[in-house]
Amino acid sequence: MTVDTGNGAARRTGRRRTRTPLLTTLAALLALALCGTGIAARGTGELHIPAPGTTTVLRAAVFAALALHLGELAGARLAGPGRVPRPWALWAALGGAAASAGQIVLLARISDLDLTATYGTRDGGLLLAMANGFALAAGCVALGRPGWAAGPLALVVGAEALRAHPEPYTPELGTALTVVHLTAASLWAGGLLYALRVVRLRGGAREILRRYARLALWPYAALAVTGTCSALRRLPADVVVTSAYGRLLLAKLALVAVASALALTARGRLRRGGDATTPARTELAVLAGVVVVSALLTVVPDPHWVSTRLSIR
Numbered sequence: 001m002t003v004d005t006g007n008g009a010a011r012r013t014g015r016r017r018t019r020t021p022l023l024t025t026l027a028a029l030l031a032l033a034l035c036g037t038g039i040a041a042r043g044t045g046e047l048h049i050p051a052p053g054t055t056t057v058l059r060a061a062v063f064a065a066l067a068l069h070l071g072e073l074a075g076a077r078l079a080g081p082g083r084v085p086r087p088w089a090l091w092a093a094l095g096g097a098a099a100s101a102g103q104i105v106l107l108a109r110i111s112d113l114d115l116t117a118t119y120g121t122r123d124g125g126l127l128l129a130m131a132n133g134f135a136l137a138a139g140c141v142a143l144g145r146p147g148w149a150a151g152p153l154a155l156v157v158g159a160e161a162l163r164a165h166p167e168p169y170t171p172e173l174g175t176a177l178t179v180v181h182l183t184a185a186s187l188w189a190g191g192l193l194y195a196l197r198v199v200r201l202r203g204g205a206r207e208i209l210r211r212y213a214r215l216a217l218w219p220y221a222a223l224a225v226t227g228t229c230s231a232l233r234r235l236p237a238d239v240v241v242t243s244a245y246g247r248l249l250l251a252k253l254a255l256v257a258v259a260s261a262l263a264l265t266a267r268g269r270l271r272r273g274g275d276a277t278t279p280a281r282t283e284l285a286v287l288a289g290v291v292v293v294s295a296l297l298t299v300v301p302d303p304h305w306v307s308t309r310l311s312i313r
Contacts, residue, residue: 025285029292033057036296040251041244046301050110058099058106060295062130062160065096066182067291069137069153071190073146078195078211085197089146093138096156100131126163130156157182164298174233181226184219185294189287191216192280199277209276213267220260227256235303244300252293259286 034053049055069092076084104127108118118124136152161178195212202208231249240246262283266276 025288029060029288030057032289032292033060033295036248036292037244037299040247040296040300044243046244049299049301051106052299054106055103056292056295056299058102059164059298060292061099062096062103062156063182063186063291063295064288065092065099065134066153066156066160067186067190068092068193069096069149069190070183070186071192071194073150074187074191074215075194075198075212076146078191078215079198079208080211083201085194085201087141087146089149090138090141093134093141093149097131097134097138100127100134100156103127104131123163126159129159130163133159157186170233174230177226177230177233180222181230184222184226185290187219188216188223189284189291191219192284192287196277196280196284206270206276209266209280210270213263213270216263220263223256239303243303245297245303248293248297248300252290252297255286255290255293259283259290262286 033056036056037049037052069089072087072089072092104115104118104124107113107121107124107127108115111118111121113121119128133152133156137149137156140146140148140152157179158175161175161182164178191212195208198208199206235243235246235249240250262279265279266283269276269279
């Protein structure tokens with residue numbers, strides 16, 4: 001008996017075609033994370049940051065874990081009846097916990113402290129809170145209560161906002177802006193990923209993309225407002241192009257503009273009844289770049305140091 005393997009061969013070819021650009025994108029993102037701080041700080045005269053590449057990779061992993069988990073929580077409500085993708089929330093939470101713990105170990109090595117002493121520092125204590133928050137979120141998923149993970153994830157977002165922006169000027173406002181900004185960014189990127197997974201599983205069901213497009217308006221608006229306010233507060237106008245922070249912020253704005261254009265293209269195709277998956281997938285790849293650049297922004301020095309140095313001269 002002869003078995004027709006044409007469909008199986010076509011599926012394998014499709015997987016290979018999908019895997020190649022995915023691996024290329026991941027390699028580019030890893031290279032950006034490892035080398036981005038050095039490229040951005042070239043010629044600025046800013047102080048060297050210890051282990052910037054490793055720190056960026058770990059922080060990008062935390063942001064990605066938040067996006068995956070929060071996006072899945074929101075996407076599950078948008079999916080409606082029908083088949084849904086296999087949950088990734090448990091692995092996302094465990095990955096976030098590991099990345100947070102990795103930052104504690106790295107901080108201990110850089111500071112030449114033991115782990116107990118590292119927990120007593122401000123950054124160490126906040127990273128420990130993040131690791132515990134992710135662990136609690138993983139426990140909620142493992143117990144079959146995925147919705148309960150929203151509480152521990154809120155703890156993670158709050159701790160990251162406090163840790164990433166230790167501002168001496170109005171820190172409460174800066175932390176609040178970062179909480180909203182990080183949550184909105186996670187919902188935008190993570191929700192889009194989950195919607196595309198549903199589309200792939202159901203063979204082109206476009207209704208989930210329409211629902212996502214309506215939901216994404218609110219995170220996008222929150223992202224724009226909080227990002228603008230944070231940039232005005234943190235970046236002096238005289239060092240926009242002469243500080244690593246300013247250069248990376250310009251790169252992030254450019255990537256967000258590209259992602260916005262792709263989102264508008266996808267929405268236009270949906271209104272015309274066309275296929276919006278191609279621009280949506282490209283948008284997701286660009287948003288992955290935004291995640292890495294956002295991680296780089298938390299690693300480079302405070303741009304006010306460059307501004308102060310210039311004013312002294």
